[in-house]
Amino acid sequence: MFNRKLLGTILFIPTICCAVEFNISVLDAVDRENIDLSVFSKVGYVLPGRYILGIKSNNFLIPELPVMFHTRGLPDESAEACITADVLAKLGLKDESIKLVSFWNNGECADFSELKGVSIRNAINEGYIALGIPLAYMEYSDTDWVPPAFWDNGLPSLMLDYSATAYESRFKNKPIERKLSVYGTLGANLGAWRFRGDFQGGNQAAGETEERFNWSRIYAYRALPSINSTLVIGDNYLGSDLFDSFRYTGIALSSDDRMLPPALQGYAPEVRGIAKTNAKVTISQNANILYETIVPAGPFNIQELGRGVRGQLQVKVLEQDGSIQTFSVDTATIPYLTRPGSVRYKAALGKSSASGYKSGNSGDILFGSSEFSWGVSNSWSLFGGSIFSEKYNAVALGLGQDLYQFGALSLDVTRSAANLANENDRQGYSYRLNYSKRFDEIDGDIAFAGYRFSQREFMSMNEFLEANKALVNIGNSKSMYTVTGSKSFSNFKTSVYASYTHQDYWNIVPEERIQLSISKMFDSGFIKGMSANLSFSKNVNKNSSGNMLSMNLSIPIGQGASAHYAASRNNDVNSHDVTYSNYQNDGNHWQISAGVRDKERGSAESVRGYYAHEGAMASTTLSVGHESGEYWSAAATVRSAITITAEGAALHQQSVNGGTRLMLDTAGVGGVAINGGRTQSNYWGKAVVGDVNSYARTSAAVDVNQLADDVEVSSPVVDATLTEGAVGYRKLSVQQGMKLMTTLTLPDGRYLPFGVQIVDVKGRVAGLVSDAGMAYLSGINSDSEFTATWSDNKCRVYIAEKYSLQSLATLTCVPY
Structure with missing residues (x-):
């Protein structure tokens, strides 16, 4: 039988209590007298000195900084990391926990011995020091949320993000038409401040040349983490959940839910549609371009818009045959609910600038606005707001309720009073009902963004500004209702999407938009992964109207290629197209199409080509098309960005103009693939990752499978949590x-x-x-x-x- 005392003694022997003695006689070494294994005699032995290291606290990373290692004066003692008071303040400890921390080395280095369970591990070869701190000592315990103490404002920097589109076409019996459009953002960062200038311009040549360029928005902003808010100064758009958006110049302070844990954050809008041909899609708001791209023929879904986009968006689809689709998308589809005991708010003060960047039009007015949402209880929220000025005032009040398994509901009432020139004062009410529901058990969504009815005398601020500028009432909204729903049938590999929007006006024609879509994945014999899509859209507005029905069938051909058949009916025109699509080369996608279109005057054959390249420094799309006897056209779009800091500069892709990004330093080694090769370090060893979410942990990783034979990396992954618009900087331990x-x-x-x-x-x-x-x-x-x-x-x-x-x-x- 085992001796229990002996067993207990063995179990409780400390694993790290003293130096380890090596028996060198077991080594097959020629010169056994010339052996020194002292560096291995103690776990984590470190020589005193200065090291450049990051500090990880419960997996939250503080960027690299100089760290001194000191000994406490004992012989053969390993040096300890000196955690200074400045670093201690960034660890996210509770105030009462910080009071228990003492200091050694003349008050310079923190001693955590009074905080039981705190561990410090020296991972110098991996480039950091790892601190394990029990959650009881921490101010924050949500593992999905990085606390403000670890947010990084980034480096001082300059940036230029842009998108340029060139378009050339020639239609029957018409001269060649050439268009060039460009939009983007010029910016600079200094500390927590972000300075931005949005621009757009271009020229058009069709007989006479017309050139235009303007700064659509010039502004500065910064995060205020202590109150979970963002301060904006300059040109802005009213980002309200209660009132229509309009352009103004002034100052705004608003809660930013991106600073909150993920469960309490909002959403980003998406734009869906159907393109008849390879088409240029432009999404704008109040004449300011938010996004522009070229899409191939068929259904499209654009999800690259920023989370801060609110209000009504205008969508323009320019087809290769010269036809234009226009429609609007309302993004305000989520009831205004707030967690219990919390208050969200927005406030703005300034001067409206409905006439564009050059303010001063007689229709522009000074105004102030505010709104709030208060979480009264677990299920109820009270919200309201106001806009006040000399000639226009509006007050809104509403209630939101979480119906739990039945969804969420909100109801609000807005009263406006407007004083228009040459008219009597106008006073009216507007009523709005919002509903949304996520059906997790059936993998479906319903968003009823409501029914809104406005009396004839009611005016939104936008309507007032337009009427005040034009000195005539150009058409006030009467009612609007929108229903959006989606459902996935996993067992049948089928998904359904439906959206209906109807907008009535008191004195102009109504607008209506219907979208229906059903998609299915299926196998047929030895062909696996086939898909079919049936889509219908109907648009009716003052600029255009029409119906479109399309059917698409996709058949995989080997690895990374597919064949497609599409049939569509657009009003009274039938089209049939066959397409070959190839995306075998990572980062490149091309397709060629041939088709026929039946018209009143007979049929017309067409051929189209489309190419998209996602490179480390830019994304490029090319499109060409020809229809016999009707037109030929070509278009190209380039989206790119350049970021400049004191550490270096790099060309790169950028998903959101002026947005957050992370610069990576590969120690002067070029051609290092990062994040699966989506970006690469340039000749000087700099790379920028552009698709970075603000206030959320972002990881960037070296693709070790693509490293050259003479390149190695000891710690291939780095983390960063950046404030909005920041240019973060991280060094990768790359050695060549x-x-x-x-x-x-x-x-x-x-x-x-x-x-x-x-x-x-x-x-x-x-x-x-x-x-x-x-x-x-x-x-x-x-x-x-x-x-x-x-x-x-x-x-x-x-x-x-x-x-x-x-x-x-x-x-x-x-x-x-």
Whole structure:
């Protein structure tokens, strides 16, 4: 039987209590007297000195900074990381926890011994220090949310994000028409402040040349994390959940739910439609371009709009045959609910600028606005707001209720009073009902963004500004109702989407938009992964009207290619197209189409081509089309960005103009693939990741499978949590150089001791000495320098600027 006392003693022997003694007699070494394994005798042994390291606290990363390692004066003691008071303040500890922290080394370094359970692990080779802190000591305990103490405002920087589209076409009996349009954002960051200028312009040549360029918006903003808000100064659009959006110049302060945990955040809108041909889609708001791209023929769904977009969006689809679709998308579809005990707010003060960037039009007015939402209880929210000015005032009040398994509902009433020139005062009411429901059990959504009815005398601020400028009432809204629903049938591999919007006016024609779509995945015999889509859309507005029905069938052809058949009826015109699509090459997608269109005057054959390239520095789309006897056209779009900091500059892709991004430093090594090759470091070893969410943890990773033979990385993943618009900066531990086996000796010919570590100037362990001074070193370049330390001895190894492989066979380590 086992001796229980002996077993208990074994179980409770401390694993890290003292230095480990190695039995060197078991080593098959020629010179057993020349062995030094002291660096391995203690777990995590670190020499005193200054290191550049990140600090991880419960997986939250503080960016790299100088960290001093000191000893406490005991012999053969490993140095400890000095956590300064500045770093301590960023760890997210409770105030009462911070009071328990004492300091050593003349009050410079934090001592966590009074906080039971706190651990510190030195991961110097991985580039950071890891702190494990029990959640009881932390101010925040939500693992899905990065607390403000770890948010990074990034580097001072300059940026230019742009999209340029060139379009050329020629229609029957008409001259060649050429168009060039460009829009983008010029910006600068300084500390927490972001300075931005949105621009748009272009020219058009069809007989006479027309050129235009304007700054659509110039503004500055910054985050205020202490109150979960954003401050904006300059040109802006009223981002209200109660009132229609309009353009103004002034100052705004509003709650930003992106600073809250994910469960309490909002949503980003999407735009759906159907393109008859390869088409240019332009999404704008109040004449300001938000997004522009070229899409291939068929249904499209654009989801790249920012989360802050609110209000009604105008969508213009320019087809290759010159026809234009226009419709509106209302993004305000979510009831205004707030968590219990919390208050969300928005406030703005300024001067309306409905006439464009150059304010001063007689229709512009000074105004102030405010709104709030208060979580009264778990299920009820009270919200309201107001707009006040000399000639226009509006007050809104509403209630929202969480109906739990039955969804969410809100009802609000708005009263307006307007004083128009040449008219009597107008006063009226508007009533709105919103509903939304997510059916998790059936994988479906219903969003009823409501019914809204406005009396004839009611005016929104936008309607007032337009009427005040034109001195005539151009048509007030009467009623609007929107129903949007989606449902997935997983067992049948089928999804359904439906949307209906109807807008009535008191004195102009109504607008109506219907969208229906059903998609199915299926197999047929030996062909797997086929898909079919049936879509219908109807648009009726003052600019255009029409119906479109389309059917698409997709058949996979091998790996990364497919064939498509599309049939559509647009009003009274029938079209049939066959398309071959290829996306075998990662980052490249191309397709060619041939079709026929039946018209009143007979049929017309057409051919189209489309190419899209997602490169590390830009995304490009090309489109060409020809229809016999009718037209030919070509278009190209380039989207790119350049970011400049004191650390370097890089061209890159950017999903949101002026948005958040992360610059990565690969230590001067170019061609390093990051995030699966979607971006690459340039010649100077800089890369920028542009699709970064604000206030949320973002990871960037080196694709180690694409590294060159002479490149290695010890810690391929970095994390960052950036404030809105920030340009973050992280260094990746990339090393480029030869790898070789060499013999290391002292000047007197003796070998370096067995077990000594060879470290480069960055503190990276480049190799380990084995028997007879043999060592396998990595990162060998001209002018490289390495250090070896054992007992009380130190020496350096220099690599000559011009070296040969023969000269590297034996290297001398010079004591110092």
